[in-house]
Amino acid sequence: MDTTTPLYRQLAGHYRRAIDAGTLAAGDRMPSVRALMALHGVSLSTALQACRHLESDGLLEARPRSGYFVAAPRRAALAALSEPAAALPDPAQYVGIHQRISGLLARGQHEHVHTNLGGAYCAPALYPTEALRGAAARALRRHPQLFGEGVEPDGYLPLRAAIARQALRNRVQLAPEEIVITNGCTEALNLALRAVAGTGDVIAVESPTYYGLLQILESLGMRALEIPCSPQTGISLEALELAAQHYDNIRAVAVVPNLQNPLGCIMPDAHKARLVQWCEARGIALIEDDCFSATADSDAPPAAAKAWDGSGNVIHCASLHKVLAPGMRLGWIAAGKWQARVEMLKFGLSRPNEMLSQMAAADFLASGAHDRHLRRLRTRLRAQREWFAQAIAAGFPAGTRLGAPRGGMHLWVELPAQVSSEAVFDQALQAGIRVMPGVMFSNAGRFDHCLRINCGTPRSAQIERALGTLAAIVQRLAA
Amino acid sequence: MDTTTPLYRQLAGHYRRAIDAGTLAAGDRMPSVRALMALHGVSLSTALQACRHLESDGLLEARPRSGYFVAAPRRAALAALSEPAAALPDPAQYVGIHQRISGLLARGQHEHVHTNLGGAYCAPALYPTEALRGAAARALRRHPQLFGEGVEPDGYLPLRAAIARQALRNRVQLAPEEIVITNGCTEALNLALRAVAGTGDVIAVESPTYYGLLQILESLGMRALEIPCSPQTGISLEALELAAQHYDNIRAVAVVPNLQNPLGCIMPDAHKARLVQWCEARGIALIEDDCFSATADSDAPPAAAKAWDGSGNVIHCASLHKVLAPGMRLGWIAAGKWQARVEMLKFGLSRPNEMLSQMAAADFLASGAHDRHLRRLRTRLRAQREWFAQAIAAGFPAGTRLGAPRGGMHLWVELPAQVSSEAVFDQALQAGIRVMPGVMFSNAGRFDHCLRINCGTPRSAQIERALGTLAAIVQRLAA
The missing domain is CATH 1.10.10.10 (Winged helix-like DNA-binding domain superfamily/Winged helix DNA-binding domain)
Incomplete structure (x- = not known):
């Protein structure tokens, strides 16, 4: 007491x-x-x-x-994120960001970090680790020869069936056989890009975009065409149209329509429908990464772009590691008309996935516990984001702009223009705090005055202090 | 009684x-x-x-x-495999074998197969499934938040350390940090090839070679230069030299020096040393796949080519799924001077591997049980191969030639020249028996009169009958 x-x-x-x-x-x-x-x-x-x-x-x-x-949370007293101009995007560039990204990541690992606000997962406490552990132990008991037998082609069928049932909520109709289980969404995106494009080809991406996508493009020798992305409505269809008129070699558009990383926006359904049609009409493949939609602030999750796909031109990639289990590298791909090619590429790339985590995940997904978990996750993430937003609003200098994501675990912060996020990153690291500097989210060097802050960890005095320290660093640099 | x-x-x-x-x-x-x-x-x-x-x-x-x-086993009354001529190899070709291979594999899956002699694993009973299951259950108990946390970069360090200790037996010195854990040897080979070569590049391979390697080359758009391989001493260094004199664009040599798949030969140490030197002198990368060496008929496993690597020009790939656990997709790569590039490619390809099977495997490898398992596996495989060889010798027609592999789980059979292995494959399938037709082991259409037969399943009346049926099919086709 x-x-x-x-x-x-x-x-x-x-x-x-x-x-x-x-x-x-x-x-x-x-x-x-x-x-x-x-x-x-x-x-x-x-x-x-x-x-x-x-x-x-x-x-x-x-x-x-x-x-x-x-009370309804008081909106932070910070301006909303700025909207990009729908001008002609710069020409596509070969991606050369890995050196910078891995340098930043390595520095982030070597320093003594006590508060990691740079990651892309939630704290372990937000995941149903105990239930998954039980499911894995049951699978081990039920399948005594699990490790002695080969693995199922294209993935464990009950997991593919459970994923197909989940996809119905995003208004996507898939047969289990249309789903190939992959080693995380990263492998799915690799397969998608290799199915439709080759070395030197141009891929239109959101700007800012997920740095992992830029690394994949770099490793495949593809070029990134950065299309401005609105913090409200996602990739600018006008800018995309302008780009297509000027650069006639776009092979694919790769987007995160739901809870874009890092902005947290959700494309309006009308935009999704237009984008799907636009890509199909021009013979450009549409690759969507739908890892976050289950964390949207709504009991009815947003529809995937795949829901409007009439011709198999949309490749749908997603995963369980953001919303269910970071420790399970479970992703999947439904590749539409490229299905056979993706199956071939996956077999040649890593053979089918191991079975145990697929079995545990299938068991959990088929139980009512999964819905309860998602409801709890959404509620907690919403409260955590709100709390982080208020702490940032309270401490960051005038001129800071703050995103209002509609789900997920990230906040995107635009600092006053004179503040370099790399300087913030360095000084925060010295104080034991890790954040993601904005430069990581563009190959073209944009967004140096931005930060991505992870809100996946529950409120604590330690995080309160860390956000205070961060605010002081930004205040100093802005002065 | x-x-x-x-x-x-x-x-x-x-x-x-x-x-x-x-x-x-x-x-x-x-x-x-x-x-x-x-x-x-x-x-x-x-x-x-x-x-x-x-x-x-x-x-x-x-x-x-x-x-x-x-008694020493009576050598089968069949001639040894024929030796290839050391002539100039045909020019490199783009690989276009996937359609044929996947057609064969798909047919093999759809028919009602009761006896599978076409696989590349042993029967589950030959693997320590119970001990691995126990190790996995222990890992689950010890790491309650396993599924809720991210995964370790480049792989679980105790597993990398255990692999480094194992590698000492193959006379390879590696620090744990030089080893990257991959999703099976297939992913390791993908990484190795992508680290050193690009679309259109020429890779010298053994002929016959593992069809999986041909599929990887096809999916990466690389060209295969098929170099004859002796059933006694492995890839012909003379033919390789001739090829290098005539075709000046070889980027890498990809070989299985120990227990070549499908021939089962082991390159003499002097050949390994020459090959390593030869590649280094010409600036050609040497990629070795060392998945089978722990099954060699000897308590001292054969040395890996990597043992002669003084400059980091040898990329060593291997796995545990052949010798320990088909159900664990655990491979690794030690990429010498391409280490940093391979780490980058792996991160961009699938992120680090899941932890659970890594933990279970590390636990088992560090125990004395692993050595006992390998001794038992070697002894049983040797006896099974001998028994299969005798059954084949007893039933197959005159003119059949039979390999005498020095370990592993395969027998390579050269049928009389007029017998097509695809016809054998088809008729065997109709009888519920699956074998691997020789056409799968060459992109150039060689080896149609050969079969690869898996000896990984213990002797039984069912297999005895299946080998009898197979012999009758070959007899009929040879007549």
């Missing part, structure tokens, strides 16, 4: 944690003062004081004659 | 099984007649009859005044 903190603050802390964790969400009714007295064995004045304390922190709002309710 | 079979035959059967399984090996002393009487409670005449029965079957030999000994 904590005897130094006043009782009302302890009680307020209890409910603050519940709100932060999303157990109590915006609009939920707070237990009445009378209920608080009974539940916690406190006096009327302690219960009232706790509620007023939470109200003054903006976490509760009093409604006349109804009591206290969890 | 079997009452229909005479007692002496039961006793003989008991020792026949021990000899087949390798428990009693060539040269081992058989228990004396007196010992047999005491051990099995049989009469002098039963014990003697059993020994004479085994002697007449060629399994025992009587030595004057010493008793019975396990």
Whole structure:
């Protein structure tokens, strides 16, 4: 029992944690003062004081004659991200970013990092590790000769069936046989790109885009054509059209229509439909990476671009490592008209995946626990993002712009133009904090004044301090 | 108790099984007649009859005044494989074999196969599945958050350390940090080829060679230069030299120096040393696939070509799926001077491997059980190969030639020239038997009169019948 903190603050802390964790969400009714007295064995004045304390922190709002309710989060007092101009994009470039990226990643690993805000996963506590461990142990018991036998071609069929059922929620109709299990989404993207393009070919990508995609393009000797991406609506279809008019050699468009990495935007359905049609009409393959859609702030997940695919021109790639298990390298690809070619390439690349994690994942996906996990994950991520956003709004200098992602685990921050994210990265590392500098998200050297911050870790005093340190670094550099 | 079979035959059967399984090996002393009487409670005449029965079957030999000994296996009464001429190889070709291979593989899967002699693994019973299962269960218990955390870059360090210790036996010195864990040897070979060559480049390969390598070359758009391979000494260095004089664009030589697939030969050490020097002097990368060396008929495994590598010009690829666990897709690569490039390519291709099977394998490799497993595996494979060889010798038509591999799980059979292995393949499939036709082992259409037969399954009446059926098919086609 904590005897130094006043009782009302302890009680307020209890409910603050519940709100932060999303157990109590915006609009939920707070237990009445009378209920608080009974539940916690406190006096009327302690219960009232706790509620007023939470109200003054903006976490509760009093409604006349109804009591206290969890307040809608106060939007951070920072401007929204700027919209890109729909001008003609620069010509495609061979990607030469690996050296820089691996240098940054290596520095990030060698320094003594105590707070990692640079990753692309959530904290282990947000994943159903215990249930997956149980499922793996069951699979080991049920299949005594698992390690002594060869693996199933194209992946474990019950997992492919479970994924096909999940895809229905994104309005995608797939037979299990149309899905090939891969070693993560990275392998899926490799297969997709190799199925449709070769060395020197031009791939249109979002700008900013996921640095892993740039590394893949580099390793395959393909060229990246960076198309501006709106933080609200995703890749600019106008800029893409302009690019296609000027550069006639685009082989594929590779996008993250849902919860774009790093911006967190979701393309409106009308845009997805137009993009699918546009690609099909021009004979340009559309590759979509749909790793994050299950984390969208909505019980009905956004549709995948594949939902509008009438001709097999859309290659759908996704994975379980962001939303279910970072430790399982499980991705998949549904390659439409390139299915046979992708099967051939996968067989020649790494043979089928191992079975054990596929079995464990299939077991979990087929259970009701998966839906419960996703609901909890969404709620917690939303609360965490909100809390991170408020901490950033409170400490970062004027001129900072902040994204309002509609799901996922990232916040994209535009710093005042004079601040270099590489300088922030270096100084943060010296303080034991890791963030992702914006330069990693463009081959053309854009976004040096941006940061990607991971919000996948639950609120803690340590992270609060780290965000404070980060704010101070940016303040200093902006001055 | 079997009452229909005479007692002496039961006793003989008991020792026949021990000899087949390798428990009693060539040269081992058989228990004396007196010992047999005491051990099995049989009469002098039963014990003697059993020994004479085994002697007449060629399994025992009587030595004057010493008793019975396990006989050296009678060499099959078939000629040895023919040696290739060291002529100038045909020019390199783009590989276009996938269609044919996948057609054959697909037919092999759709028919009702009851006896698969076409695979490249042993029967599950020959692998330590139970111990690996236990190791995996322990890893799950020890690492509760395994699935919730990211994976280790370049692979699980204790596994890399265990592999480095194993490599010492092949006379290879590697630091754990020089080893990158891959999704099987297939991914390792992809990485090796992509590290040193690009689209259109020429890779010298053995002829016949592993069809998987041809598929990789095809998927990467590289050209195969088929160099004749001796069933005794491996790739012909003379033919390679001739090829290099005539075709000046060889980028890499990709070979299996130990227990070549499909021939089963081991390159003499002097050849390995010459090959390594030759490649280095010409600036041609040497890629070696060393998946089988732990199955060589010798307690001292053969040296890897990497053992002679002074400059980092040899890329060493290997795996555990042939010798330890087909169900674990664990391979590795030690890429010498291309190490950094291979690390970059692996990260861009599939990120690091999952951890669980790495942990289980590391646990097993570090235990004494691994050495015991390998000794047992070698002994059993040797006995099984011998038994398969004798069954083939007994039934196949005159003009058949048979390999005498020095380890591994394959026999390469040269049929009389007029017999097409595709016809054998088709007719065998109709009888429920799967073998690998020789056409799969060359892009240039060689070896149509050859078969690769897997000996990884213990002797059984079913396999005996299948080999009889196969012999009858070949007899018919040869007539």
